[in-house]
Amino acid sequence: MTADIRLLVLDIDGTLAGESNQINAPVLEAIAQVQQRGIAVAIATGRMYQSALRFHQVVGSDLPLMAYQGAFIKDPKTQQLYRHMPLPRQLALELLAYLAPMEARNDLSIHLYIDDQLHVRGIVDDTKAYAERSGVEPLAVGDLAALLTDNAAIETTKLLTLSENVDLLGDILLQLSQRYPTEDLYLTRSVEQFFEATHPKANKGEAVKYVAEELLGLTPDQVMTIGDNFNDLEMLRYAGIGVAMGDAPDPVKQGADWVAPGVEADGVAAALQRFLL
Known part of the structure; x- marks a missing residue:
C-alpha cells in the first residue's frame, strides 16, 4: 500500500482496453476496489470525447473526462465544459498544407476533429477501421483546408494523421518537431500508426494537473497515472506514481516509476494491486 494517492488516472487504448476494445473483468474489479477506498478515478485519452464516453461510464468515474x-x-x-484548447487555426492550415501532397499520394489519411465530430476528405479503408473501433460516424467533407478557410468560426480540437507506413509518420514527427517548438504545437504519437497535433498546452500532463490541482486541490504526489505510449509521458512524469504498461515503447517505460504487465495480461489490475490495494 502506497502513501496518500487520492486520484488514479487511466489511459484507454493499450492500457484499459486491448484488442477486444473492452475492459476485462479483473481490471474493472480492481478499479472498483480502488474506488471503494475513496480514491477518485479519471480517464485521460487521445480519443474523441464521444468515443471515450463509454469507458468513462464503465469505470464509474465521477470526474470530468479528459x-x-x-x-x-x-x-x-x-x-x-471545463476546458477546450483548439489547435491554432493558422497552424492547422500549415499542417494541412504540409500533409496534403502525402494524402494525395494515398500515403496517409488526415482526420480533423471539430465539435467532437470526425471530419475527413473522403472515407478510405483506414478511416473506416478507425471509425468502427471508435464507434463514430466520419463526415466526408472534401477539402479540409477549404472547410477551415470558409468557416471562420470553426475550431479544430485535434489533427490526426493515420498511416500504416510508421516510418513515414516518424519522419513527419521529426520534421515538424524541428519546425515548430513545443510552445507552438504539441506533437505526439499515441499508437504507432497515429501522428497527432494539438494546442501546445493540450497534453495529458497538463490535463491531469488541471483536474488534480484546480478541481480537486491535490498535489502531484497524491496522483497515480497509468499509460502505454508517448502521449502518456507527460502524465507519467507529473504523477507521484507513473506506471507504464508492458507493451509501451522503451522511452515510455524509462519515464515511468514502474512497468506493469501488458494490456492483454490485465496490467492495470497488477499495478493497482501493487500500489493501491
Missing part, C-alpha cells in the same frame, strides 16, 4: 490529449475536458454528468 479527451483529445486533454484539449477537451468535460463533465458527462453536468455537461460542463
Whole structure:
C-alpha cells in the first residue's frame, strides 16, 4: 500500500482496453476496489470525447473526462465544459498544407476533429477501421483546408494523421518537431500508426494537473497515472506514481516509476494491486 494517492488516472487504448476494445473483468474489479477506498478515478485519452464516453461510464468515474490529449475536458454528468484548447487555426492550415501532397499520394489519411465530430476528405479503408473501433460516424467533407478557410468560426480540437507506413509518420514527427517548438504545437504519437497535433498546452500532463490541482486541490504526489505510449509521458512524469504498461515503447517505460504487465495480461489490475490495494 502506497502513501496518500487520492486520484488514479487511466489511459484507454493499450492500457484499459486491448484488442477486444473492452475492459476485462479483473481490471474493472480492481478499479472498483480502488474506488471503494475513496480514491477518485479519471480517464485521460487521445480519443474523441464521444468515443471515450463509454469507458468513462464503465469505470464509474465521477470526474470530468479528459479527451483529445486533454484539449477537451468535460463533465458527462453536468455537461460542463471545463476546458477546450483548439489547435491554432493558422497552424492547422500549415499542417494541412504540409500533409496534403502525402494524402494525395494515398500515403496517409488526415482526420480533423471539430465539435467532437470526425471530419475527413473522403472515407478510405483506414478511416473506416478507425471509425468502427471508435464507434463514430466520419463526415466526408472534401477539402479540409477549404472547410477551415470558409468557416471562420470553426475550431479544430485535434489533427490526426493515420498511416500504416510508421516510418513515414516518424519522419513527419521529426520534421515538424524541428519546425515548430513545443510552445507552438504539441506533437505526439499515441499508437504507432497515429501522428497527432494539438494546442501546445493540450497534453495529458497538463490535463491531469488541471483536474488534480484546480478541481480537486491535490498535489502531484497524491496522483497515480497509468499509460502505454508517448502521449502518456507527460502524465507519467507529473504523477507521484507513473506506471507504464508492458507493451509501451522503451522511452515510455524509462519515464515511468514502474512497468506493469501488458494490456492483454490485465496490467492495470497488477499495478493497482501493487500500489493501491
